[in-house]
Amino acid sequence: MKCNFCEHKCDLTKGKSFCGMYKDEGGKVAELYPDKWCTYSPSRIESVPFYHAYPGSRSMIIGTAGCNFRCKYCSNSFIACQDPADVQDVMFEFSGEKLVTMAKKLGCHNIIFNVNEPAVSLPSLMRVSEYAKKEGIPMGCLTNGYTTEESTLMLAEIFSFVHVGLKGFSNAFYKKYVGVNSIDPILRNIYTLSRHCHIEIASPVIENVNDHELTEIAEFICDINPEIPWHVFRLLPEHDMKESKYPDIEKMNKALESARTYLPYIYFHNFVGSNWVNTLCPKCGAVVIKRFSLGCSGDRLDEFLAPGNVCSSCGTKIAMLGTKVGWCEKREKECV
Amino acid sequence: MSLAIIDARQWQNRFDLESGQQMEKSNPVADMVSTVLSWNPYPGDVDEKANEWVTRTALDLVDQYEPNLVCLSYVQQFFAHRHFAHSKADWEKMCVNAMAEAQKFIEISGYTPVIVGTGGMISLKGAMDLSGIDGLAISSNWSARYCGVHQPSKDDMALIHKFMAEGKIERIVTKEEWIDLFKSEQPDIQIHQDEALMPDYLVVSNEGYTFKTMGTTLRKPVNIPENNFKVPVYTGLGKLDDLRGIKPLVRSNLIHHKIALILVEGVGKEFFPKDHSMCRNGCGWFCNEPGDSFYLTLSTGKHEPFAYPAGYRSFDRDAEITKFPFSGYMLSVPENTLALDYSGKSIAVGNRSMFMHMMFGVDISVECFARNLFNQGCLGVVHRMDKYGM
Secondary structure, three states, X not given: OEOOOEOOOOEHHHOOOOOOOEEEEOOEEEEOOOOEEOEEXXXXXXXXXXXXXXXXXXXXXXXXXXXXOOOOOOOOHHHHOOOHHHHHHHOEEOOHHHHHHHHHHOOOOEEEEXXXXXXXXXXXXXXXXXXXXXXXXXXXXXXXXXXXXXXXXHHHHHOOXXXXXXXXXXXXXXXXXXXXXXXXXXXXXXXXXXXXXXXXXXXXXXXXXXXXXXXXXXXXXXXXXXXXXXXXXXXXXXXXXXXXXXXXXXXXXXXOOOHHHOOOOEEEEOOEOOOEOOEEOOOOOOEEEEEEOEHHHXXXXXXXXXXXXXXXXXXXXXXXXXXXXXXXXXXXXXXX | OOEEEEEOXXXXXXXXXXXXXXXXXXXXXXXXXXXXXHHOOOOOOOOOOHHHHHHHHHXXXXXXXXXXXXXXXXXXXXXHHHHOOOOHHHHHHHHHHHHHHHHHHHHHHOOEEEEEEOOOEEEOOEEEEOOXXXXXXXXXXXXXXXXXXXXXXXXXXHHHHHHHHOOOEEEEEEHHHHHHHHHHHOOOOOOOOOHHHOOOEEEEEOOOEEEEOEOOOOOOOOEEEOOOOEEEEEEOOOOOOEHHHHHHHHHHHOOOOOEEEEEEOOOOHHHOOOOOXXXXXXXXXXXXOOOHHHHHHHHHOOOOOOOOOOOOOHHHHOOOOOOOOOOOOOOOOOOOOOOOOOOOOEEEEEOOOOHHHHOOOOOEEEEEEEEOOEEEEEEEEEOOXXXXXX
């Protein structure tokens, strides 16, 4: 009896899954903690960060507990790397319907699964999605992409916009820093997801660990679709790597120069006051979206200068899911 | 115009504090603050060296700027004890160390101290789950005692009364009763926020209990503030019996003294020198928790519970047009703060993000840039570019 939600493919007859979220129940994979959420709070979509989906919109951020990775630098280890059993007393219990009602109460345009890995809570997310679709509320997520082919399609069914973490470009990196043996399923799933939904990619950079892989990552993204936005994060090491040196910003930025010539939507951030968070028109170079970076406390939209997703200077189409959404657009209509 | 200098470790950038627009502004004082920031990387909110960072940074600024007024906050012990369990002995050691840092600053700098504790902490007894109500319950990330309830149904009120019957809730007050409480003592009290965003009811927990609602942190609190209706204050400058007396006391003594106003969060009277006094903190049943209302009361000399009232829908104001991007939920520089109209030199340093540059009205501030314990570096702010030929 194997779990098929991620590439660990845990044998559940031997006990609960690696992530601590699934069990065997009469020969079927069942959730140990269905409909339990670690947070529900409104936030700017840019803070997730999604830069090319519904700019300016109010998202309801949700998450659960547990993860199928064990990143040595995890910034959410207090919820993602704990045994989910140990954090149940801080969780909120909401049915899918009630969570969607809450999103409406809070005036949110969309719901985004952040914090930990959605593959550990797919059945609960399916239930949320059912009601979200009825209410016309789009859903997005952050994922590490270590899902099976089948569950990747489930992700694509639930979420219309997905942010995939591509943390390095070698098996050696994934083995040493993430705890899985192969990068291949992640590359496969990025390709699959790009064919079904809007995707953005994030790569946390650790100096002298994976910075030499940036060019290979850029070329991989370009081969799939050069219009995929790529977020290069200056990693603030936490958890087991808390004592590591903070990456050199100028050096990292220089390393991205050649990639900028063939990937028009590269962003370098996850530190306060970054200069590299605006969207430039790929053709004429005009600033079409201005943002402000608050590091891991979240980025924000400053100005949207591309009405109809078109550059005001030269008319070039800017890659975008949806278009600008006012922060209070939903608030006026239907929330408490 | 105020200049914000972000130090993200080995890299700095400058902005207009209010608009967030990048600035290249260079002048001797801004460059001095940049240098002090580069000398003092922040170790992190719960790192045991975080309070030493306050002392060291403050002494560097004192050397460079020679202010008459210094405002400091030492908060490491509060952050650490809120989220992690400690033995009684370890907790006492943390409090003693925090007070020792304050003392070290005084001894080296020679400033006349006014030391204020925000009061002690207590183990969490339980959290009341109001997340599933028909209306909307909001408790802020750092509040324990207060929860705002918006548009409750009959069932919601029944649930709240059930918690009250169990001894977990002290009182339920309407918005009007809450405002009237303060108006009776301070008729000109300001309600800065859009009143419509305030909750219909304020629910007040009994000591040791808190709420589980939207806005409460992912990190579970282990210890929370006691109901500190009185807090310890140590000063040789005069007798005090109310937190609101500190501003006039400090201002009137600045003519003859260089003064250091020092906040030590989470620390109660047992760690203060014997000749401290106990000062009233709040009004009636409302006591300020360590947070914006405490800092504002101290700095303005007035009750300020409604600048950012507990349980209000802060996120409705969080549009892209929001000013002061580095200042969290704060929307403007508060008026009538301690040093805003002071003609002498003033600085603030602390490991309380946001409050140091917004709450004291000083010329220069340096604070950690940390959110929910994530250490992102430091923020220096030069408010008064016009002072002393800057």
